[in-house]
Amino acid sequence: MLFDKKKYWWLIAAVVLLTLAYVLMxxxxxxxxxxxxxxxxxxxxxxxAPLLIVGTYAGLIYLILKRTKNACSERKGK
Incomplete structure (x- = not known):
């Protein structure tokens, strides 16, 4: 799996926030x-609306680039 379950929920929340921001704009x-x-x-x-969009995109970038604990332990084991 590319992301764990928690990251997918954060991604869904970010998409909802972006949709809301574009509707507000x-x-x-x-x-x-x-x-x-x-x-x-x-x-x-x-x-x-623009602050919400920029903040959500910044959060998405952080979320995607952040390593999960499982990914770190799998790399050390190999």
Whole structure:
């Protein structure tokens, strides 16, 4: 197995967080094309969603690169 069961749960949680962040960034559609909508500059779209995305990707990189205890003991035994 590539990862242990705990890592797979963390990967699933990260995918859910990324999906949530992209949904937060998109927001509702503007039905009036001739009017400017100030909601595109909201805290949620400009700050919260990008921070959530960057944090989740950083966590994913750490999770993938982190060695598990089983992998370390298997390498020492060989």
């Amino acid at each position: 998109s927001g509702p559609a503007n039905s009036e094309t001739s009017q400017f909508d100030e909601s595109i500059f909201s805290f949620r779209r400009i700050t919260l």
